[in-house]
Amino acid sequence: MLSDTQRATLAATLPAVEGALPEITPRFYRGLFDAHPTLLDNMFNRTHQKSGEQPQALAGSVAAFARLQLEPDIRRQRFILDRIAHKHASLGVTADQYKVVHQHLFAAIVEVLGDAVTPEVADAWDQLYWDMADLLITSEADLYAAAGVEPGQVWREVRVTDRVQVSPDTIALTLAAADGDLPKFRPGQYISVQVPLRDGAQQIRQYSLTGSPADVEWRFSVKLAGEVSAHLHENVFEGDTLRVSTPFGDLVLPDDDAPLLLASAGIGCTPVIGLLTALAEKGDARPVTVLHADRSRDRQPHRGMLAALVDSLPTGQLIQWYENTSPHIVSDSVRVGQMSLDNVEVHPESNVMLCGPTGFLSSMREEFLGRDVAESRIHYETFGPELLRSSAR
Numbered sequence: 001m002l003s004d005t006q007r008a009t010l011a012a013t014l015p016a017v018e019g020a021l022p023e024i025t026p027r028f029y030r031g032l033f034d035a036h037p038t039l040l041d042n043m044f045n046r047t048h049q050k051s052g053e054q055p056q057a058l059a060g061s062v063a064a065f066a067r068l069q070l071e072p073d074i075r076r077q078r079f080i081l082d083r084i085a086h087k088h089a090s091l092g093v094t095a096d097q098y099k100v101v102h103q104h105l106f107a108a109i110v111e112v113l114g115d116a117v118t119p120e121v122a123d124a125w126d127q128l129y130w131d132m133a134d135l136l137i138t139s140e141a142d143l144y145a146a147a148g149v150e151p152g153q154v155w156r157e158v159r160v161t162d163r164v165q166v167s168p169d170t171i172a173l174t175l176a177a178a179d180g181d182l183p184k185f186r187p188g189q190y191i192s193v194q195v196p197l198r199d200g201a202q203q204i205r206q207y208s209l210t211g212s213p214a215d216v217e218w219r220f221s222v223k224l225a226g227e228v229s230a231h232l233h234e235n236v237f238e239g240d241t242l243r244v245s246t247p248f249g250d251l252v253l254p255d256d257d258a259p260l261l262l263a264s265a266g267i268g269c270t271p272v273i274g275l276l277t278a279l280a281e282k283g284d285a286r287p288v289t290v291l292h293a294d295r296s297r298d299r300q301p302h303r304g305m306l307a308a309l310v311d312s313l314p315t316g317q318l319i320q321w322y323e324n325t326s327p328h329i330v331s332d333s334v335r336v337g338q339m340s341l342d343n344v345e346v347h348p349e350s351n352v353m354l355c356g357p358t359g360f361l362s363s364m365r366e367e368f369l370g371r372d373v374a375e376s377r378i379h380y381e382t383f384g385p386e387l388l389r390s391s392a393r
Contacts, residue, residue, distance in 0.1 A: 002069055002127050009124035011070050013116075017125065018066070020112050021059035028108035029055055036100065041201035042194075043091055047226055065132050075376065081132075082250050085139035090192040090206060090248040093140060094152040098133040105129065147183065147246045154245040155194070158182070161217060163237055169224040170267065170301035171233060172210070176217050178241060185209055185247035187278035188271045188353075188381070191220065192245035195231045203228050208271040208355075208381065209247060210302075212281060218244075221301055223267040251353060251381040253278060258377075259287040259350040263339065263364055266294055268356030269302055271381045275353065276309040285314045287347070293321040293339040293360070297329075319344060339364065346371045354380035 002010065017024075029049060033040040040046050048054040061080060068077050109125065110117050144151045162174035175182070185191075190208045197203055205228040207220040222232045236242065251271055253260075260279075264272045269292055279288060290310050294300040300322075310316040319332070321339045330336055332343075339360070352368050354361050361380050368378055 001131060002124070005120075006124040006127050007069065009120050010066060010128060013121050013124070014063075014066055014070070016113070016116065017109070018063045020109075021063060022056070024105075024108045024112045025055035025059045025062075026052070027111055028058075028105045031107055032101070032104040035104065041203070043204065045205070046201070046203065062132075066128055069128060069131070077135075081135055081139060085136050085143060086248045086250050087206070088136065089140050089143040089147075090154065090190065090245045091204060092152040092154045092245065095137045095141075098137060102126075102129055102133070143248060147248070149246055154192075155243055156246075157241050158218070158244050160236060160238055160240045160242060166221060167223075167299050167301040167303075169299065170221055172219060172221045172302075173232070173236065173242075174211075174217050174219050175242065175244065182216065182218055183246050185213055185218075186249075186252045187213060187274045188251040188253065189247040189249035189274070190271070190381075191218065191247050193220075193228070193232070194243045194245075195228055195236075197227060197231060205229070206249075208249075208274055210270050210273045210277070212277050214281070221267065221270050223301065225267075249381065251275075251355070251379055254351045254379075256351070257286050259289070259347045261289045261291070261346065261350045261352045263291040263352065263354050263356075265292070265339065265356035265360040267301060268354075268360070268381070269300075269306055271355045272353070273302055273305060273309065276306070276313070280309050280312045283314065287315045288313050288317070289344070289346075289350075290316065290318045291320075291339055291344065292318070293356075294323075296322055296324040341367045341371060346373065348372045348374075350377065352378045354378065 033044075040049065045054060061084065064080055065077070068080075106122070106126065106129075110122075141151060144154075147154070157178040158175040159178050160173055161176045164172045166172045188208070190206045192204050192206050194202050194204045205226070207222060209218055209220055211217065211219040222229050224230060224233050249271075253275060262272045262275060272290065272292070276288075276290070288310070290306070292306060297303060307318060310318040317333075319335065321335045321337060323337065325334070325336055327336075346368065348371065350373060352373055354364055365378055365380070369375065
């Protein structure tokens with residue numbers, strides 16, 4: 001843990017380091033990938049590296065964690081770290097990899113800040129790094145233990161038993177165990193899928209499970225958007241095999257029986273479908289409001305399934321927004337434009353679960369906070385780097 005002296009040094013240097021992080025993190029990744037090129041091809045999302053999203057996410061997480069050491073808040077700290085730990089576990093990250101990251105991150109810090117990195121400054125930031133790393137390593141060890149696997153040993157071969165086109169640009173795949181049984185999962189969790197691309201890379205993406213935990217097979221959906229999804233659309237059919245991870249993810253049903261409000265955009269409907277499937281199987285009687293936004297009805301994945309699941313709930317309500325739709329279908333439950341909480345009843349004690357791209361999550365989070373929903377009751381799943389959590393206020 002940080003000593004009082006280290007904390008004082010951290011406070012004095014945080015503005016300078018925070019300001020330099022946008023330059024430090026790209027240098028860190030360049031050094032890391034130069035020394036370990038297989039990491040870019042076989043673990044990191046190279047699309048997000050190219051766009052700069054992943055370096056931004058790392059910079060935000062480091063800065064947020066540093067500030068939380070100066071103004072301690074355990075809940076906010078878990079808010080940042082829990083999602084990172086689940087994502088790391090789904091990739092098979094192990095404790096020894098934190099030493100590699102440490103080496104290249106601190107080389108980048110010294111390269112950018114130069115003589116400003118005195119022994120005292122280096123000592124304080126080194127301690128901060130290992131405080132954060134140790135928390136993640138412990139959380140990841142707990143996740144591996146709960147899943148019944150050795151650290152990093154999350155991968156298995158599965159067989160594709162069914163493929164269905166669920167919208168013009170989205171397919172749904174059903175998976176069966178190639179040997180033995182598939183692990184159980186909690187509704188709302190995801191798996192990582194690793195695919196071989198034409199240039200020899202083995203890229204990984206995460207996909208939410210949409211079926212019932214009681215099923216012996218897994219199901220997930222893939223929207224055509226990127227090199228991994230393109231590979232799955234073009235090359236994976238019934239009878240083929242896939243390399244997938246054990247399920248992880250913390251967007252699961254809360255333990256209480258408070259009202260639920262599930263809001264999604266586009267393919268963000270998939271974790272919502274997983275959650276609704278569990279609620280429907282239990283005949284859950286709590287108030288459940290489902291909000292969904294999409295570009296158009298004809299391109300909406302799982303449109304019928306979403307409506308059927310909400311209809312099966314005793315107190316379910318579905319409201320949908322379309323950017324492009326015919327005026328004659330507009331009603332209280334079908335609206336035009338982007339999602340808004342205007343004329344939507346929001347109980348302040350609701351557990352809110354958001355699923356979709358980061359821009360959608362950021363705007364909707366602010367709307368729910370404006371409706372007096374406590375930040376601790378807003379949970380989310382994002383399809384991209386963890387930008388929102390690192391900037392949580």
